[in-house]
Amino acid sequence: MDDLIADFVAECREMLESLGGEIVAWEAQPDDRARLDSIFRFVHTVKGNCGFFEFPRLEALSHAAEDALADVRAGRRQADGALVSAVLAVIDRIGEMVDVIAAGQPLPEGDDAELIGGLAPGAEASVAAPVAVAIGEAKAATAATASPRTIRLSVELLDRVMSGVSDMVLARNELARRLRDSSTDVAVDGAFERLSGIIAEMRDAITRTRMQRIENLFVGLPRMVRDLSAELGKQVLVDVEGGDVELDREMIEMIRDPLTHIVRNAVDHGIERPAERLKAGKREIGLLSVSARQSGNQILIDICDDGRGIDGKRLAAKAVAAGLIEAAEAGRLSPREQFELMFEAGLSTAAQVTSISGRGVGMDVVRSNVERIGGIVEVDSRLGQGSRMTLRVPLTLTIIPALTVSIGSQHFAIPRSAIEEIVRANGDSVTLSQVGGAGVATIRGRRVPEVALADILGLPSSLSDEQRTLIVLRPAGGDVFALAVDKVHDHEELVVKPAAPAVMATGLYAGTTLADDGSPILLFDPAGLARVGGVKLESQERARGLVDVASASAERARVPVLLFRTLDGARRAVRLASVDRIEDVSGSAVQWGAGQLRVQLGEAILPLAGCDEPPPADVKLRMFRLSDGEAEIGLAFLEVIDMAEISGDIIPAELPGEVGGVALINGEPAELVDVHWLFARHRGTGRSSGGQAVCKLPGDDPWMQNMLRPIVENAGYRVVGTDSDEPADLVVAAAGTALPANDEARTIWLRSEPEANGSERSIYRYDRAGLMMALSAAAGGAK
Amino acid sequence: MNALLLLVTVAGQRVALPASAVESVVELDTLIPVPRAASHVAGLSALRSRVLTVIDCMRALELGATDVSDGIHEAAVVELDGHHYALLVDSVEDVVEARSDPAPLRAAMGRGWEAVSLGLVETDDGPLLLVDVAALIGGVEARAA
Numbered sequence: 001m002d003d004l005i006a007d008f009v010a011e012c013r014e015m016l017e018s019l020g021g022e023i024v025a026w027e028a029q030p031d032d033r034a035r036l037d038s039i040f041r042f043v044h045t046v047k048g049n050c051g052f053f054e055f056p057r058l059e060a061l062s063h064a065a066e067d068a069l070a071d072v073r074a075g076r077r078q079a080d081g082a083l084v085s086a087v088l089a090v091i092d093r094i095g096e097m098v099d100v101i102a103a104g105q106p107l108p109e110g111d112d113a114e115l116i117g118g119l120a121p122g123a124e125a126s127v128a129a130p131v132a133v134a135i136g137e138a139k140a141a142t143a144a145t146a147s148p149r150t151i152r153l154s155v156e157l158l159d160r161v162m163s164g165v166s167d168m169v170l171a172r173n174e175l176a177r178r179l180r181d182s183s184t185d186v187a188v189d190g191a192f193e194r195l196s197g198i199i200a201e202m203r204d205a206i207t208r209t210r211m212q213r214i215e216n217l218f219v220g221l222p223r224m225v226r227d228l229s230a231e232l233g234k235q236v237l238v239d240v241e242g243g244d245v246e247l248d249r250e251m252i253e254m255i256r257d258p259l260t261h262i263v264r265n266a267v268d269h270g271i272e273r274p275a276e277r278l279k280a281g282k283r284e285i286g287l288l289s290v291s292a293r294q295s296g297n298q299i300l301i302d303i304c305d306d307g308r309g310i311d312g313k314r315l316a317a318k319a320v321a322a323g324l325i326e327a328a329e330a331g332r333l334s335p336r337e338q339f340e341l342m343f344e345a346g347l348s349t350a351a352q353v354t355s356i357s358g359r360g361v362g363m364d365v366v367r368s369n370v371e372r373i374g375g376i377v378e379v380d381s382r383l384g385q386g387s388r389m390t391l392r393v394p395l396t397l398t399i400i401p402a403l404t405v406s407i408g409s410q411h412f413a414i415p416r417s418a419i420e421e422i423v424r425a426n427g428d429s430v431t432l433s434q435v436g437g438a439g440v441a442t443i444r445g446r447r448v449p450e451v452a453l454a455d456i457l458g459l460p461s462s463l464s465d466e467q468r469t470l471i472v473l474r475p476a477g478g479d480v481f482a483l484a485v486d487k488v489h490d491h492e493e494l495v496v497k498p499a500a501p502a503v504m505a506t507g508l509y510a511g512t513t514l515a516d517d518g519s520p521i522l523l524f525d526p527a528g529l530a531r532v533g534g535v536k537l538e539s540q541e542r543a544r545g546l547v548d549v550a551s552a553s554a555e556r557a558r559v560p561v562l563l564f565r566t567l568d569g570a571r572r573a574v575r576l577a578s579v580d581r582i583e584d585v586s587g588s589a590v591q592w593g594a595g596q597l598r599v600q601l602g603e604a605i606l607p608l609a610g611c612d613e614p615p616p617a618d619v620k621l622r623m624f625r626l627s628d629g630e631a632e633i634g635l636a637f638l639e640v641i642d643m644a645e646i647s648g649d650i651i652p653a654e655l656p657g658e659v660g661g662v663a664l665i666n667g668e669p670a671e672l673v674d675v676h677w678l679f680a681r682h683r684g685t686g687r688s689s690g691g692q693a694v695c696k697l698p699g700d701d702p703w704m705q706n707m708l709r710p711i712v713e714n715a716g717y718r719v720v721g722t723d724s725d726e727p728a729d730l731v732v733a734a735a736g737t738a739l740p741a742n743d744e745a746r747t748i749w750l751r752s753e754p755e756a757n758g759s760e761r762s763i764y765r766y767d768r769a770g771l772m773m774a775l776s777a778a779a780g781g782a783k
Numbered sequence: 784m785n786a787l788l789l790l791v792t793v794a795g796q797r798v799a800l801p802a803s804a805v806e807s808v809v810e811l812d813t814l815i816p817v818p819r820a821a822s823h824v825a826g827l828s829a830l831r832s833r834v835l836t837v838i839d840c841m842r843a844l845e846l847g848a849t850d851v852s853d854g855i856h857e858a859a860v861v862e863l864d865g866h867h868y869a870l871l872v873d874s875v876e877d878v879v880e881a882r883s884d885p886a887p888l889r890a891a892m893g894r895g896w897e898a899v900s901l902g903l904v905e906t907d908d909g910p911l912l913l914v915d916v917a918a919l920i921g922g923v924e925a926r927a928a
Contacts, residue, residue, distance in 0.1 A: 457818030
């Protein structure tokens with residue numbers, strides 16, 4: 001808000017200053033239309049801003065002046081000397097008030113009625129009333145608390161300075177090279193070092209002048225959402241975070257439209273009407289959160305809503321209807337790929353076109369706008385729970401961290417943001433093969449298309465495929481491919497300039513730059529490389545490429561799994577059907593008990609797998625509650641990665657254990673948890689409460705209650721009193737007492753003497769083995 | 784009209800470039816080729832920390848190719864739409880004053896020359912063909928398209 005007020009003050013002062021001459025001229029010539037217009041514009045602007053900032057006094061003044069001037073403009077009134085001086089008095093008063101605001105003080109109470117009255121037709125020209133005394137005092141204070149001095153500069157000028165500094169950096173690099181080549185004396189080197197340091201400092205400073213807080217972008221959002229939701233009859237709460245993240249001025253302008261569009265979409269399509277929300281068990285008020293954060297040299301802007309989410313299937317169906325993809329292809333899409341469809345031109349999920357969005361022009365434009373500045377848009381959504389859009393944009397346009405590589409003797413640069421990993425083609429984890437003339441690299445079991453840079457460029461290279469280095473690239477909005485280069489050199493921060501149209505026409509390059517040795521280097525556009533190299537980015541992405549095709553998995557039953565990360569960081573998957581729900585417990589609920597880790601969940605205690613020792617008491621632990629329909633166990637994990645489906649083969653593990661096998665999930669190998677093994681190992685004690693065998697124990701027998709009961713419970717029974725009405729699977733009674741129920745067969749008689757006398761079916765009560773056998777025999781019969 | 788013209792030799796012919804378009808005349812030594820670019824783009828070169836896109840005039844005119852494999856080449860540096868280009872020529876001779884406005888030439892020229900011609904200008908050195916720098920930079924492909 002302070003920023004906005006500062007802007008307002010600066011704007012007012014600027015206008016007042018330029019008005020200075022106009023006012024005098026107008027006074028001399030009240031019928032001068034052009035002067036009248038510029039004064040009218042001033043009071044109009046002031047009025048508009050005052051409403052926003054809640055300066056009622058200023059607003060009333062400017063409003064009155066605007067009314068009077070509007071009459072003059074409309075020809076309803078003649079500008080006479082009285083009106084001119086009244087307006088001038090108002091403008092003077094506005095100027096004084098602006099000074100007070102600039103000093104950060106509240107506007108003093110005061111009465112402007114006299115001034116306003118002076119504007120009325122036929123008023124006396126005696127309005128040079130003394131300004132409120134309070135204002136005069138405040139003005140005196142202004143000088144003392146001078147705010148940081150600022151001037152307004154045109155962005156164009158800043159750009160010129162910026163490009164001048166970039167050139168200076170390059171010139172310095174060249175000078176450095178020349179100095180290295182020729183032997184110079186120490187004094188020259190020293191002077192050069194100093195110059196070098198100053199230039200670096202200057203570059204930092206000038207880069208900062210181009211930075212702007214992203215708040216400028218966010219500040220309009222609450223208002224926009226408010227208007228929009230009112231129009232749509234929805235209730236939306238906006239939560240804006242991270243406004244202090246700084247971003248290149250130009251970048252902010254470039255993402256303004258995409259961001260606005262995404263927010264509008266979220267309010268229009270994402271968040272439901274209050275009634276629908278209540279029906280879905282949500283709060284009436286939808287929550288929209290917009291947050292920005294810096295991550296490395298990228299800015300991430302998240303736009304999350306808790307609305308109805310994106311229906312991937314419907315998107316796919318629409319895409320088929322629109323003829324964008326084949327029906328068969330649509331069936332193979334993973335959820336993420338379905339979401340990606342929304343960026344296709346001419347596709348909208350809105351059932352009907354609204355005035356706000358849903359014309360099917362939009363998301364494709366959003367994506368292309370963001371990609372133009374080297375950014376990415378990511379979508380994530382859960383049907384019924386909401387969706388999240390993430391904009392990733394680079395910090396600045398001009399300086400790009402890049403990797404230099406070479407083919408033969410020529411160097412090229414690849415933007416680092418697109419590089420996933422670098423592997424040697426002859427490494428153990430990599431195999432290269434040719435499939436129908438196309439190169440395929442298998443890197444740790446993941447198949448990616450492989451192209452040789454030398455082939456794309458048509459350059460001679462003496463190296464064979466195996467001698468090269470593979471750079472795994474993920475172009476903006478595309479899937480990965482591997483680029484084989486002869487040699488990888490260095491990471492460099494490059495000042496990138498656009499290349500000439502004749503060079504850009506190749507589609508391969510994103511720009512040119514100068515290396516430290518002064519020779520020009522071409523910077524690749526990874527998406528262009530893929531295109532020219534014949535890698536089908538889009539279809540590759542959809543069809544999951546060769547992995548799916550090879551396993552002909554379209555007909556195979558797909559197994560839905562939950563992909564998660566274990567506490568020690570392994571990527572694992574568990575079949576969705578066996579997960580009952582996910583629980584959050586505190587570390588103190590996990591303890592050693594009877595030979596294994598157990599976790600307390602409310603009333604129940606479950607065996608806990610997935611960790612070897614109790615976590616610290618204050619740490620939150622997340623766990624799956626696995627159920628086989630009867631027993632339950634907990635499986636601790638770090639985080640859920642995704643829901644996925646296994647469509648390929650599952651490679652079984654050599655030895656039985658927690659991991660039953662390995663499968664490719666979302667193109668990466670994941671270990672599949674063997675739930676059967678987990679239950680086989682941990683089961684038995686953690687019975688779920690339903691379907692548990694019931695054992696009746698005489699409630700009035702202390703020995704039975706204190707000594708026997710734990711053993712019986714340990715064997716998996718739920719213990720009730722003899723007088724309970726529940727049908728029991730087992731009854732335990734002391735020999736010689738009356739039978740509490742009529743179920744002879746399921747009764748165990750216990751006697752207190754070691755030797756049996758008469759009653760043949762009784763068991764000595766400290767005959768643990770016999771007792772356990774009887775218990776388990778009865779338990780077996782109970783099932 | 785007394786505009787200045789830069790007299791250069793391209794493919795053995797003397798032609799004129801508008802001197803106002805030419806920033807400087809340089810000698811290029813190393814050229815970094817641009818793979819997959821149009822054939823008349825001979826490569827990139829650096830001049831005072833600026834990247835120059837080097838245009839082979841012979842190729843642009845479809846009159847063969849300049850041998851750029853070694854040696855030093857003379858080139859005229861021009862700016863077009865914010866990009867700097869170096870036009871490779873056989874040699875740069877002189878700066879002369881134009882004695883007339885360019886007049887259309889009605890004689891049939893070679894196809895390449897035809898495309899870049901701005902007309903004939905009279906100079907003290909006799910009539911010279913005035914070359915359109917932008918058309919030269921656009922190259923054969925652009926004209927074909």
